[in-house]
Amino acid sequence: MDIEKQQWDLADQELNLWLNGDNNGSNLQLAEILKSIYLAFRQKQIERLSPFCKHAFEYYQKQELERKIEKESFYDLLKIVSEETHEIEEDNIPMFKKSSRSFFYIDDWTRKNNDKIINGIVAGNHEVLNDLYEYEFPKVVNLIIKNYGNVEMAQDVFQDAIVILMEKVYAKKLDLTCSVETYLFSICKYLWLDQLRQNKKEMQMIKFYDEEFQTDDISVFFYNTPDIYEVVNRAIESIGDPCKLLLECFYYKNMSFDEIASSLGYANAASARNQKYKCLERIRSVLNVEVE
16 A cells, blocks of 8 residues: 555645646656546536526626616716707716726735635625626626627636636635735636637737736646546546545645544544545546556
8 A cells, every 4th residue: 555655645746746837747647637636626616616606697797787777867867957968978977987996905904805705705605706796797898808709708717717716725825915806807817818829819908907917826727638537537426425525625625634634524634644545546446547
C-alpha cells in the first residue's frame, strides 16, 4: 500500500501543477484520474448552481420588464405634461441616472459586503444571487451584446464566472483589492475575451469605470479534459457517498484533512487521509489501472 500512496502523492503534485496552469506535466495515469475527479466535481457544482442561477435570471427578466414598463409610462407622462418640448434626455432624469458608486477602493463597508456576497454565493442564497443578476448581470449583457454575443451567451458566461469565483474561495486564493462585483465582471470580461480569441474576433474595449479592472490570476476553464473523464465519472458514482463526499471535499473544495475529519466524522486527520487513499484505490480498481 505504501507504493500506491507514493504514486497517488506524485499524482497529487501533478494535479496541483495542472490546476495552477502548468500543462507540461508527465501525464501520469493516476494524475489523469485526479484531473477527471476534479472536473467531475466541478460539473456537479455547476449542476447544483444552475437552478439558483436560473431562478435569479428569471428574476432579472422580471425586473427588466418592470423597469421597461415604468420607463415607458414615465416618458408618456412627460410627453403629456410638456408636449411643447421634445428635448427629453435620459441622463437628466434622476431615476435613470447611472450609479456613481465606485467599486475601486476596498474599505470596511466593501470588505463586509464582499464577505456577505461570497458567503451567499457559496451557500446558494437566492437574495444574493438575485441582486447580482439585477445589478451586475446587465453590465455583462451590455459587454457581450456589443461584442458578437447575445443574452443567452451572457447568461452562460455569468454562471461560469460565479463558479470560478467559488473555486477561488475553495482554493483560498481570493484576496480582493476591489469589490466582488468588479472582480466578477472582470472574470466575465476575461472569459468572453478568451472565447473571442478562439474565434479570431476582437473585443471592443468597453470601460464601465474609470480605472482598469482587476484581472490578475483569473483561472479559465480547462480545455484539456482527460480521455478517461467519462469512465472516471461513472466510477465515482459507483463507489458511493462516503467516498464521493471525501473526494469532493479534498480535491474540489480544497479542505484539509482536519476539516474533512471534523465535517465527515472521521476520528482524526490521519484516518481521513487513509480513507482517501482507499477511495482512490477503489476508483483505480474499477478502471483497472496498474500502479506505475
